[in-house]
Amino acid sequence: MRYLKLFPAIFLFLFPPMAGAAPFAPLHEAAFDNGVRLVVEEDHSAPVAIVQIWLKVGGRDETSGKTGLAHVFEHMMFKGSKKLAAGEFSRRIAAMGGNDNAFTSHDYTAYFEIVPAAKVDEVLGMEAERFGHLNLRAEDFAKEIQVIQEERRMRTDDDPNSRMFEELTSVALRLHPYREPVIGWMQDLKKLDIDDVRAFYKAHYIPGNVTVVVVGDVDFADIKKTVARTFGKLKKQPVEARFNPVEPEPIGPKRMVAVLPAQLPMLAVTMPVPVWKPGENDREAAALAVATEILAGGRSALLNREIVDKQRKAFAAAAGYDPFSMGIDMWFAYGMLGPKQTPEAFEAALWATIGTLRDKGPDATQLAAAKRRMVADQVFAQDSLYIRAKEIGMLETVGIGAGKRDAWLAALGSVRAEDVKGVLKQWIRQERSTTGLLQPEVKS
């Protein structure tokens, strides 16, 4: 992320956007000869639109010793192009009453603008121009890499929980690129140079990696013409297959300890689990999602009810699964421990709670409630243009396809209690997991 605002500005009562996506508006799609794709979802309820340019480029496309490069590149996209001086892109978006930003993950990089709908054509022109004709000057890089090092200090180095999770993921995986942090190791950030950035641009910023997503008060036919005139004119280049190695199956449990200046301990477990491959493992991936929802979603979340409220072994507990990752997902669960709560007791309670769900399965009420909440989350997510566009772009970029959103809801609907038991038995096992402890440094 190029810029993160940590505190709300003027409208104090703004309510954070809610996570989650259902009764989907129809998608309009187009593909251009050079490989650029376009997906549009029309919504005429407010004269606003969001434009997102998605790239099949992310942390996973970096080479060893050059971690952080995809994200560094994201920052450089704001440093000027043939027609736009450094910073001018954002100034022009601001002047039209818009906001712009970008984000990078292991699997993708995306640039976005929220603008009055009448400005979408102009924005697409600007995006295509910087995409095709970026400056990449050494003096801009020299300043920006300092900014990114500050970003790493803020997000990771000075945040014990975040630092622990970075280390945990790195210890858990042997081969898969999710083992390297997207922000990059500080050692690598200090060695990157402008030539690395230029080489990355040449290799990855090609039309075949681009999906343009527009959601809002626009007309698909107009947008299609604009994209044909802008991104559609970029020269076609060969697209190479992305790095997506098969992670070896864990051969036993692993453990790590991060000793950091923290106030209280945290214990987390993580392990590789399958992601959704439409048509191949629909019910398995959906069952993992439902199992995780029963464990960690809503007010009745089992981890919370059993471990926090009843047994008092943690003051907060959570778990997470992303079925839309590429290759694998790192399923995780963690507990925040209070002054009198021990990591050992929490860890035992965590596996006992998972074990009970695995052995007994969810009852009919639990299962129905979890499914209803997951569908409701999709409905609530439609309230935010940003989240709608993000889900479309993400599904397109990781290779699932936004057109599969309904199929995912159907898969969720098909999950039975037996399926929940089955995926927990197969995938969520202590002997497959890596356990990490954030241990507060003892002051001498």
Added chain:
Amino acid sequence: MRNLMSVLTVLFLFAFTPAAQAMPPIEQARLDNGLRVLLMQSSNVPMVVMRLNLPAGSWQDPAGRGGSAAMLAAMLGDHTAKHDYVAWADKLDAAAIRLGGGASYDSLSMTLTVLKEALAEGVDTFAEAGLQPGWDAKRFAVLQSDAVAGAQKSLEEPGVRAAEETAATMYPKHGYGHRPDGDLASLKRIELKDLQSMYRKQFRPEGAVLAVSGDVTMDELLALIRPAFAGWKGKPAVSFTDIPEPVAVRGEQRQVVMPTRQMTVQMARLGLSRFDKAFFADMLLDHILGGGGFASRLMNEVREQRGLVYGVYSYFMPLAVPGPFVISLQTRADQAGKALDVVREVMRKMHDGDIGKQELAAAKANLTGSFAHRLDSNAKRVGLMSMIGFYGLPLDYLQNWEARINAVTLAEVKHEAARFLDAEDWNVIQVGPEVAGSGD
């Protein structure tokens, strides 16, 4: 209309701009018990969001017991007199009803997010949470203990430390002198009776506002709310108009030691109230200074020109009485002095009148152009209507918003810069290592 209430519906159909034209009209009703209901209809998504705002903010937390209002909101959402916490969680979860709550400096809020198909049950649970508190002492002990542990955990965050120190520095004898969440020490002192007392005094329909946005008509809404909130009566003991004016604290320097690589720097001074005549001029001033992201001077000078920070920004919190005006940044600890010098130079120039016509025009263009985006979801509309309703701002506030931004003159913005941007008046709070250079 039936005898339980009188209903007044106000439609603002006149409009000055395209964005205002597209805005759904605000409809207003008042129940006989005084509860004000504001509604914006939107059939875009089959859902409804509503928020009840009451004058029970953290400014009323008993002395030394900061976090009481927040704990009250947590208790109200946790269980009721009819449902223990387990049955309550199961009931809400089965219908995918999201019920949230929290406290800010001026008000306590409860928020309901619900599918249209579950609206009737949602309104019933919402009213049950608010009007039939359970006051389960065991649950209070659990929530308190978790809040205390959470407060200790949050001491790992430089931003939380800075916010605590800033509030304490700026408002030493005022209800705004602590974060609404409370802190490690204050949360431990809270007793259940503190919450009950605050509830009894302040949780009343007069002066409360229910803001609603979503796929529902006023008639449908009232048919649900009227029975659900029947029997709720009274007027709160104090309202936001009773919040005392804070006394300005100037030029204080404070440091909180933390073993971090970065120094978190907050400069802060008294800002303005929600009712300040120059409110819109100050929105523009703040936008130019540091509220406008990459278009702002602070971002340009501190980050883009010098690479000293990832984030630097300013904001002011317009509360019932002057809330804080804050400039915040994080930089490698050995660069904090340099970054502060740059910030002070930016302030000095603006204070001395160096603000251009073009710059003001650009700020106006961004704020007015992005106005529609401030209203493009149910959640955002409810937030804005809550604010308008709670502070009693005119119901045409949103319709007039762009015109009022556009009416601000350069002279007015310069006047506000002279009023607020003398660096000597600002307090400086730094959170980070005692000696810079712990290395990466």
